[in-house]
Amino acid sequence: MTDPNALDDVLAPERRQKARGHDAARTAITSQITDRRLPGAILLHGPMGIGKATFAFELAAAILTATGDEPAHRVEEQVAALSHPNIFLLRRRPKDAKSYYTVIRVEDIRSLRDRLHHTRGRAGHRVAIIDSIDDCNPSAANALLKTLEEPPADTTFLLVSHRPGQLLPTIKSRCHNLALRPVAADEVRAILSEHDATLAADELDRAIALSGGRPRRAFETLALGKDSALGALQTWLSNPGEHAPGVAFKLAETLGADAQSPELSFAREMLDDWIADEARNAAMQPGARMRLASANELWDKAHSLLADADAINLDMKQTLIAIFDAIRKHVSTTIPISAETQ
Template sequence: MTDPDAIDGVPEPERRQRARGHDEARQAVLGTLAAGRLPGAIMLHGPQGIGKATFAFEMAVALLTATGDEPEHRVAEQVAALSHPNLFLLRRSPKDSKGFYTVIRVEEVRQVRDGLHHTRGRSGHRVVVIDSIDDCNPSAANALLKTLEEPPADTTFFLISHRPGQLLPTIRSRCHNLALRPIADADVEAVLREHDPALGQTELQLAVTLAGGRPRRAFETLALAPDSALGGLQAWLTNPLSHPTAVPLSLADALGASSQGPELSFAREMLFDWLADEARNAALPPLNRARLASATELWEKANALFAEADEINLDMKQTLAALFDAISRHVALTQPAAEPQ
């Protein structure tokens, strides 16, 4: 396995090569390619799991085909095998038979840089996919910056980032930034059906609902137990005030039962997605200052609660219960109350 973030049974991005959705971004890249104005570096940024790496390899196939002398199907086969001589990939590399390094190291950046200065193995453009730039340690990031400042001719870098705000500003400034967003539910469903046509409708709909436009999250949902409490969390977050007070307590008990379990990690992502959406909606016109201030305070409280729980190994059930209580109070103060069910 070459991808440290791969999910068992799900093809790696280089083998998929067709990202559902992202039509505007696709048109933008292919348009610049057709016009001969392709940037030297393109940063694909957006939430994790929406298909940015798959999109990068799709664009790599298009670029290598358009500038090379081989048919598309042959190029696609070589990209899928990571064997095309004009394709370079930077990922966290295997540390041993049991796992991967936690970062992209400077020696790996230098290896790619040196390879780009050799005579190309085939006619046409060269493509470098960095999946993800967020994984570069400081030395690797600085080495990469030097390459971006003096890029080799006829070479395009696709830098994938889940957190572009945390990158060196000088790296961001060297790239054409292209934002990718979560895809439509219908596209997530199509990805799942392509992967497993035998999926049952109930299982499929739960995965699509919990995915929130992220195919990766949908695949993670399929790996969970059928009676996972995540569906209950999704329903509660839709309108916390419409549920009995016992519901968030039972959710905290179920989700916090294992501090290392996949359900808790998934729940944390869902909670922070909800908090981010709440702050974003509060900032939309007409601006609701009180709701925005409360949402911002809630975001900070959530980060503090989880940080404390992680640092001193607190009971995650109590952490979740405290956060659920804070969310309920925020909604009660800032939104019209719904009739209890």
């Protein structure tokens, strides 16, 4: 099954299978696989682009090898080709030759459930991967919940989620939760070098700096090219209060020129990460309540502005200017955490 989120010329998760980093999560689940203490469902959650789907296929190959009767290399070949009879994959399905459905539908879940109740094709456990469960519409999520409540025998569901907070609590309660985090810079460098050994050092450094520990974002950086405004946005976000208002205006003008551009999508993720880091850092510091409240307010405002712009096709340039102004206000009116805690 094709991946609706695939990047050009980048190996699909099922073909890569070996996820760099995530050693703590790997150690935690490997012992369960070895001891045949497999949970009925595992929720792999964390930021988008850190290798969760790749890790899911790595786990799937390990489970099929441990419980089946074929050597690891043979299982891995079949998983890469999605030809192993005991592996089942559900993604958003193609709508036509040029597009995909925007959600995983209830009929997709029912089809998966029916296939899982057929006689298995080979000895060993079965593995069903849903990439991602966030794509399930409400009816599909409820149908999946019923399946998790009465799962087929000897079957493990691997559920990939970028936004676990939005999942049904009853689904999360049925899963063994495995939190994955952004990977180290040297792991991102290794992934990029494996992909293209000819990459220049400056290209690698730029992609790694903008990746934030997300290999997918590093690949997106390479695709955007050296002249992208993302580097300028990163510089501005490093200290918004130090730059003249005209810098933010120019950034908004460049990034907001095309509301559908990959560059804008990337920039929105960077803004999300910056605000989330502000809130996270404030929450971890005693006495930083004002900064935390301001960061939470900033989060709500930025998301509201972007949602309105998407819903009624507002000028993205003006939306970004408003967000940049709100960030500057947050920085200028909150006491630095270092000062608050003294």
